[in-house]
Amino acid sequence: MKIYELIKEKRENKGLTQENVAQVLNVTRQAVQNWEKNKRAIPNELLAEYFNLLELNAHEILSVFDFLESNNLIMTAIDYSSDGIIKFEKNERNTILSNYPTLYLGVGQKLNQYSGQTKQLVYVGEASSIVRRTMEHLRSSDDKLNAIKSDSDGEKEKLYIIGHTKFNKSATLELEQMFMNYLLGDKKFEKIYNGRNNGLSIDFYGREAYRTGIFPEIWERLYKQKVVSSIRDIRNSALFANSPFKSLSRQQEQAKNEIGLVIAETLVNGANNKVIKIQGLAGSGKTVLMSQLFYDIWRNPYPVLNDDLKTQHTSKTVLLVRHEQQRRTYEQIAKKLNMGSDVVMDVPRFINEGKMVDVLLVDEAHLLWSGNYGRVNKNQWKPDLIALHELARTLVVVYDPKQVISARSKVENNVDLFNLLNGLDTKTVYLDDQWRIQANQETQKWIKDLAHFEKNSLVTIPDDEAYDIKFFDEAKAFKEAIKIKNQDDGLSRIVATYDWQYSQKSRPKDGKYWTVNFGTEVMPWNLELSEVQEAQKKQIPWQEINESIGEVGSDFTVQGIDLNYVGVILGPSIIWNEKSNSLDINADFSYDHLKIRKENGNYNTIENKAFLKNVVNILLTRGVHGTYIYAVNNELRQKLQSLNK
Incomplete structure (x- = not known):
C-alpha cells in the first residue's frame, strides 16, 4: 500500500478528520488533503509525529518505504x-553480514561490588566491512572494545553484529547514534565506551523507516535475548531524557553552533x-542543549591561550546545577560516559574550592542565590553568579x-547581577520551540496562558487528540x-504547590x-x-x-524533569x-516561607505572588502527554x- 493510501485509511x-490531523501537526487542512491525494510529499520532519498520531506499527512503516520486499x-x-x-x-562469506554495512555492539559483563549486581559494559559502532573493522579493533593497543574485554569478568566479551540489505552509511550512522542514546538510559549498562558523538545525520531517504521501523526491531531482538531493557523503561529514564545523544532541532543546533563560536573565539584570544x-x-529544550554542549566540549576541548599569550592548554569544563535531583542525573551521565570525577559539581562546593576553569556550564541558573542568607563566612560570600563569573573564562x-x-x-x-545576565556584553541565545508538551499549538498556548496567569485563560480545553x-x-x-x-505509561506522578507544612529537620x-x-x-510529601x-x-x-508514586512531589523534586502525565494539586493558595478569569495567588495560605517574605504582616505582596506563580508554572509544564x-x-x-469537555 502506498503511503498516501495508508495515511488516509488509518486516519479514517x-x-x-483532516482538520484533527492538521491541528496536531500544526499545518493547514489543505496540506493534509494534498498528502492524502499524493499531490505533495510529507515533510521528513513531520513523519515521526504523523506516524505516531495514526499509530502506524513497524510493519506498516517499513512497507511504505518498500522495506518488506527485502526484510532481511x-x-x-x-x-x-x-x-x-x-x-x-x-x-x-558472501552473506548480508559480510556484503553490506553493519552495526555492531561489543558487550561485556562486570559484577558491581557495591550493589552486588552484574552490569554490562558496551561499545557500539558501525562498519562497511565488519571483518576488517574487528581486526583493526583487535590489533589496536588503545581500543575501546579491548578495554571492555579487559574490564569484564573473565575477560569475556560478545560482539553482536547486525546487518540488513537496506543498510548504507547514513543508516548505520543514524542507528549507531540512536543506540548510544538508548544505551545511556538503559539501567542494564554501567558504562558506554564510545569516544565520539556522531551527531544524528541529516535527512536521507527512508530515514524514518530506520528510526521507527528498523531500530525498534533490532532493539526488540536484543531485548528478547535479555541484552537490553525495554524501550518503554528506557524512555522513562532521566538519563534518556537528558541524553547528549539526542537529535537537536534546527533552532537548538543553531544555538549550539553560535555558543561554540563564542567560546572558541574567547578562549583562543585569551579573553x-x-x-x-x-x-x-x-520545555524548550534548554537542558538537552546543555547536556550536548557539556559532552561535546569535554570530548573535544578547545585550545586556550595561556596568560603568557604564547603557550596554550586544552580547555577544562565543569557543569554545575543548584538542584539536587538534576545534578544527580548529570553525575550519572558523566559516570556512565567515563567523563571522570569533578566534572559535575554543586555550586557551593565549586565556589569554595575557588579553582578557575575555562568553560563553566550552569544549568537552572535561575536557582542561583543572589545573597548570603545566613551561610558560613557570610562577609566573604558573594552572590553565586558573581562568584562563578570570576572563576570562569567562559x-x-x-x-x-x-x-x-x-x-x-x-x-x-x-x-552587577542584573548586568551579568542582561548586559550588552552578554551573548543571549533564545529557545522558544516547545519540545516537552506533545500537543498542538492551540493546546500549548492554552497551557502557557494558564501557567502564566494570563487574563481570560480559564476557558474551555481545546480539542487535541494528542x-x-x-x-x-x-x-x-484524581489520585487513581x-x-x-503510571501503570499504563510509566513516569506519572502527583505534585503540589507548597501549601502544607513540611520540614526536613x-x-x-x-x-x-x-x-x-x-x-x-492524604499522601506523604516527597522524600518522606x-x-x-x-x-x-x-x-x-x-x-x-x-x-514515589505514593508521594506528592514539589518544585524541589520535579523542576527541570519530564513526566508522561502530571497530576497537579493546586493548594489553598x-x-x-x-x-x-484566571488563576490567582493568596500567599497567606502558602507554607513556602523560604521563597516568600512577610512585609508589614502580609505575605500577599506583588513579589511573593510572582514567585509563587512561577512555582505553578513549573508544576503545570511537566506533562509530556497530559496534565x-x-x-x-x-x-x-x-x-x-x-472547562472540561
Missing part, C-alpha cells in the same frame, strides 16, 4: 576474539569572563525568568487516574510523615517514604523511584480571580470543572 479508521534483518553474536571473527568470516545565556521557557548559563521561585534568586535589586487535560472534582478519582497512567507531632491533605485523600530515601542514597532520581488538575479551593475547583 481512527475517526479523525540479520543478527548474530560471536566471541570478540581473533578466533571468533575468523570463524565468522568463514561462516558468513576571560565571557557570559553566554541560554534563555527559554519550560560562563554559559541556562536561565528562565519564569522559573525564578525565590527571593533568594532575585537579581533585579543588584545592578494531549490529555482533565479537571477533577473528586480527589480520589494518575496511578493508572523535624517530624510532625501527630504523625509519621509530613503530608498533603486534599479532599478525602523510607523506600524513597534509600533509593535517593543510590542517586536514583525521585520520579524514577517506584514508591491558588484561587480563581473572577475579574480576570490532570485537582484544586483544593472550592470556587476554583467548580470553575475548572466547567
